Amino acid sequence: MGREFLEQPTITKVGIVIVVLGFIFNIGMTVLSGRKTVVSVVLLTGLVGLAVFFLFSFYNPDNLVLDKYFWWWVVHLWVEGVWELILGAILAFVLIKVTGVDREVIEKWLYLIIAMALITGVIGTGHHYFYIGTPEYWMWLGSIFGALEPIPFFMMTLFAFNMVSRRRREHPNQAAVLWALGTAVMAFLGAGVWGFMHTLAPVNYYTHGSQITAAHGHMAFYGAYVMIVLTIISYAMPILRGQGNAASAGAQRVEKWAFWLMTVSMVVITLALTGAGVLQIWLQRMAEEPMSFMATQDSITFFYWLREAAGLGFLIGLVLYVYSFFVGKATTPARSAA
Amino acid sequence: MSERFTKGMARNIYVGGGVFSLLLLLSLTFHTVSALPERDHRENLTPQVALGKKVWEDNDCIGCHTLLGEGAYFAPELGNVYQRFGDSTETIAMCIRSRPAEGIPGRRSMPQFNLSDEELNAISEFLKWTSEINTNDWPPNIEG
Numbered sequence: 057m058g059r060e061f062l063e064q065p066t067i068t069k070v071g072i073v074i075v076v077l078g079f080i081f082n083i084g085m086t087v088l089s090g091r092k093t094v095v096s097v098v099l100l101t102g103l104v105g106l107a108v109f110f111l112f113s114f115y116n117p118d119n120l121v122l123d124k125y126f127w128w129w130v131v132h133l134w135v136e137g138v139w140e141l142i143l144g145a146i147l148a149f150v151l152i153k154v155t156g157v158d159r160e161v162i163e164k165w166l167y168l169i170i171a172m173a174l175i176t177g178v179i180g181t182g183h184h185y186f187y188i189g190t191p192e193y194w195m196w197l198g199s200i201f202g203a204l205e206p207i208p209f210f211m212m213t214l215f216a217f218n219m220v221s222r223r224r225r226e227h228p229n230q231a232a233v234l235w236a237l238g239t240a241v242m243a244f245l246g247a248g249v250w251g252f253m254h255t256l257a258p259v260n261y262y263t264h265g266s267q268i269t270a271a272h273g274h275m276a277f278y279g280a281y282v283m284i285v286l287t288i289i290s291y292a293m294p295i296l297r298g299q300g301n302a303a304s305a306g307a308q309r310v311e312k313w314a315f316w317l318m319t320v321s322m323v324v325i326t327l328a329l330t331g332a333g334v335l336q337i338w339l340q341r342m343a344e345e346p347m348s349f350m351a352t353q354d355s356i357t358f359f360y361w362l363r364e365a366a367g368l369g370f371l372i373g374l375v376l377y378v379y380s381f382f383v384g385k386a387t388t389p390a391r392s393a394a
Numbered sequence: 395m396s397e398r399f400t401k402g403m404a405r406n407i408y409v410g411g412g413v414f415s416l417l418l419l420l421s422l423t424f425h426t427v428s429a430l431p432e433r434d435h436r437e438n439l440t441p442q443v444a445l446g447k448k449v450w451e452d453n454d455c456i457g458c459h460t461l462l463g464e465g466a467y468f469a470p471e472l473g474n475v476y477q478r479f480g481d482s483t484e485t486i487a488m489c490i491r492s493r494p495a496e497g498i499p500g501r502r503s504m505p506q507f508n509l510s511d512e513e514l515n516a517i518s519e520f521l522k523w524t525s526e527i528n529t530n531d532w533p534p535n536i537e538g
């Protein structure tokens with residue numbers, strides 16, 4: 057309790073573990089009784105990794121440095137480790153389905169992407185061990201491996217665009233294709249570009265715990281883990297609802313509008329927070345006569361209003377997204393499409 | 395991708411690279427944990443400091459503040475508040491005790507937590523202990 061992201065009371069954490077294990081059991085048995093593909097095995101590996109690393113949330117020593125050290129095993133080793141396996145697997149699945157490109161090619165890409173994710177991201181945990189009491193050598197390890205961490209995200213972008221341009225069919229669900237391309241691009245921008253911005257120890261010395269961190273967190277989470285979920289929903293929902301392979305053209309049009317509204321709003325949110333962060337660091341941490349935290353915050357309110365306005369734009373996009381499920385129910389498209 | 399680079403090779407890089415990285419992290423962790431006593435001055439980690447950490451967590455201080463750069467970015471960094479308040483645990487306790495219950499209009503203001511004296515002393519000692527961790531010279535200046 058009372059730790060960032062791990063606020064849940066212990067009893068709730070136990071509940072989370074039970075629910076997650078049930079979920080993994082369900083998925084696991086499904087995979088085992090069906091065709092075991094590379095995609096499904098990677099997905100399962102990512103889910104098991106998620107469960108394993110969450111166990112570190114139960115370890116809360118009195119020593120703050122140890123607490124922080126293993127806290128990052130949940131937070132970092134999730135988003136820059138095992139979750140990338142889940143992200144890669146879902147992206148690969150949707151790309152197989154909507155492009156019809158040979159599974160062999162897609163699986164080779166998937167292996168390489170997750171290989172780079174683990175090789176850079178596991179030791180890349182060190183980019184959180186600069187200034188929390190851990191030894192100095194982490195400055196080198198965290199900077200070097202952190203700087204390589206954008207590689208898997210860049211590969212995902214190449215992967216998605218390559219597969220779509222080599223597509224063997226025009227899938228009727230163009231909204232799902234848009235989400236798949238969008239998540240690849242936005243994950244690269246948010247995690248890769250905004251992550252790289254503050255991953256070197258001398259830079260992080262000034263940016264650590266500032267609005268730059270918040271800017272990066274917003275875009276990375278949306279780009280990688282919100283958008284991949286919306287991608288698979290977009291792909292699966294019409295099938296689950298018996299609408300054939302795609303929602304009606306009208307519903308897709310609304311969904312695409314929602315995509316652009318949410319995504320552009322998130323770009324503006326990120327830029328606003330980045331502006332706030334740059335000014336904050338300048339006024340509070342670099343100036344000859346540094347201002348106090350509170351005085352600094354008062355000087356950067358413009359960026360917070362901008363961020364607020366963009367947040368409203370995002371909300372409208374979200375409402376539109378939900379609305380898209382109720383558009384054009386009557387006119388289901390042809391069920392024959394591949 | 396070229397035909398000579400097979401899926402099997404890609405899989406081997408994934409499995410080999412992943413296992414190697416995890417083993418490397420484990421051994422670095424082993425080393426870090428054994429090197430930490432030098433840096434975290436745990437000999438000063440009294441039961442009072444431990445209680446202070448519990449007070450910190452039970453009142454969700456991280457919901458607004460940052461501590462050594464992690465938290466909510468909404469209220470000041472507290473990893474060095476002991477130094478900012480002139481090396482004084484009394485000032486920290488007084489500051490927490492004296493928050494107006496109705497807040498300060500037009501400004502972000504900290505709630506009144508109604509902590510007991512024991513809790514106030516503990517949280518102040520916890521923040522003092524935290525400020526004495528060797529953090530490679532972070533934050534850059536006293537403003538945090």
Ligand code: HEM
Binds near residue numbers: 276
């Ligand atoms: C999709 C993947 C990612 C997500 C969801 C993500 C999310 C986050 C979040 C939420 C934080 C703030 C943690 C806190 O509260 O202290 C953070 C911090 C950080 N991230 Fe990422 N991140 C991702 C990928 C990356 C990558 C690829 C890099 C490096 C290239 C990176 C570099 C950093 C650094 C250096 C920090 C520490 C900021 C500080 O010192 O305050 N992240 N990330």
Ligand SMILES: [Fe+2]
Binds near residue numbers: 132136180181184
């Ligand atoms: Fe990280």
